[in-house]
Amino acid sequence: MSIRLSRNGDIEIAYETFGAASGRPLLLLQGASAPMEGWPDGFCATLVDRGFHVARCDNRDAGRSSRATEPYTLTDMALDSLSVMDALGWPAAHVVGVSLGGMIAQVMAARHRDRVLSLTSMCSAPDASFRRSKLSTLVRFALLTGRAPSTPEASGERLVKLLRLVGSRGFPQDEEWARRTGSAGHAHRTDFAAARRQAAAARSAGDRRAELATITAPTLVLSGGVDPVQPPRAGKATADAIPGARFVVHPGLGHDLPPGLWSAFADDIAELARG
Numbered sequence: 001m002s003i004r005l006s007r008n009g010d011i012e013i014a015y016e017t018f019g020a021a022s023g024r025p026l027l028l029l030q031g032a033s034a035p036m037e038g039w040p041d042g043f044c045a046t047l048v049d050r051g052f053h054v055a056r057c058d059n060r061d062a063g064r065s066s067r068a069t070e071p072y073t074l075t076d077m078a079l080d081s082l083s084v085m086d087a088l089g090w091p092a093a094h095v096v097g098v099s100l101g102g103m104i105a106q107v108m109a110a111r112h113r114d115r116v117l118s119l120t121s122m123c124s125a126p127d128a129s130f131r132r133s134k135l136s137t138l139v140r141f142a143l144l145t146g147r148a149p150s151t152p153e154a155s156g157e158r159l160v161k162l163l164r165l166v167g168s169r170g171f172p173q174d175e176e177w178a179r180r181t182g183s184a185g186h187a188h189r190t191d192f193a194a195a196r197r198q199a200a201a202a203r204s205a206g207d208r209r210a211e212l213a214t215i216t217a218p219t220l221v222l223s224g225g226v227d228p229v230q231p232p233r234a235g236k237a238t239a240d241a242i243p244g245a246r247f248v249v250h251p252g253l254g255h256d257l258p259p260g261l262w263s264a265f266a267d268d269i270a271e272l273a274r275g
Contacts, residue, residue, distance in 0.1 A: 003064060004059075008080045014064035015057035015084045018044040018064035023053035024273055029081055031099030031123075032055070032198045033083045033190040035063035037181050038098075039257070041175075045263045051272040052094070054103065057084045059101070061194035063185065067198055075206045078107040082115060094273045098119040099230065100202055106238070107208070117214065118272045122222045122265075123255050125234035126209045126241050128202040149186065156183035163256060169226050170252015171260035198265075213239035219245040221270045223263065224253030232270075246272075261270045 005012045016036065026047060030038045036056040040066045041250030058065040060072070060080055081104060085093050094117045102124025109119040149155040159182030160175050167173055170207045192196075223235030232249050239247035248268065250261060257265070 004087065006083040007081075008076075008083040009067045011060050011076075011080055012064075013057055013060065013084055015055050015087070018056075018274045019048035023048065023051050025085070025088070025117075026052040026054050026269070027081060027085060027090075027093045027095050027246040028054065029095065029097035029101030029104050030059060030062070031101050032202070033062055033195045035065075035181075035185045036097075036234055037182045037185060038178060040181075040259075040262075042259065043257060043262045043265070046266045047269065050266050052270075052273075055084060055088060055093075057081065058188075059104070059198070061198050062190045065190050067191075067194055069111070071197060071200060071204075073201050074103055074107045075111065077104045077108075077201060078111065080106060081105075081110060085115065089114070091233035092117050093121075094118045096122065096269060096270070097124065098257070099131040100121040100198060102238075103202055103205070103208075106212060106215070107205075109217045109219070110208075113214075113216055116217045117170065118269075118275075119219045120150045120218045120269050120272065121219070121221065121235070121236070121238055123224055123227055123230050123253075124221075124238060125230050126212055126238045127207040128199075128205070132197060132221060148191065149189070152183040152186035155186040156180065156187060157181060164251075166179055166228050166254055167256040168224065168252055168254040168258045168261075171258035173256075174259055209241040211238070212238065213243065215242045218275050220268055220270050221245050222268070223247070223249045224255060225249050225251040227253065227255045229255040 156179035
């Protein structure tokens with residue numbers, strides 16, 4: 001595997017692939033501030049075992065992708081993702097997005113219907129206003145993210161603490177993976193200005209439920225029963241807006257991708273793709 005770059009205007013999007021090119025094309029989109037490695041290698045391998053050719057990418061303002069100089073929208077981020085598909089020669093793909101990535105995937109499915117074979121929206125919402133957390137969680141989150149980590153080791157420990165704060169309660173966490181991932185991504189971490197631009201892109205889209213009603217791709221909406229960031233009602237609102245969408249809540253799932261659910265996620269995504 002090696003990092004490659006696609007281009008949307010002045011923005012370069014970093015991506016890498018897993019599996020044989022003969023597999024079903026599947027694009028993974030991460031959440032706010034998260035690098036592509038937020039999709040663990042093991043989960044990507046699980047999807048490859050289900051017959052997919054997997055691509056994961058860094059959104060603009062995250063990972064190795066370009067940092068923006070001007071405000072942008074979810075529509076711009078959807079075009080970034082399409083540039084990855086273009087670079088891979090994919091006329092269309094199955095698209096899976098988590099959190100902010102779920103919003104981007106929804107926009108792709110609504111506005112570029114010929115490019116999206118199926119849509120899986122995970123721990124996401126049809127409107128940024130659904131994002132609600134307890135005051136205590138917000139305070140702890142602010143304390144964790146209020147100061148930029150100064151070393152790779154500090155970045156690794158911060159990711160571990162964030163995972164403990166918003167992650168699953170019903171499944172064991174892989175904290176060593178979090179330490180490695182956070183440390184490895186230290187040099188490419190998202191700064192505060194970039195994080196604000198991503199958040200502004202989500203907010204500026206407003207309530208997108210009328211647009212979601214135009215989606216024709218087979219759709220799966222996954223939510224976590226204990227997700228403190230995007231509660232199940234956000235997933236339910238997404239599924240209710242998309243004709244024929246299947247809605248699944250995993251009890252014990254938080255705002256993360258615990259190894260204990262990789263097979264269940266992959267099975268559902270593969271079943272959707274076959275349909």
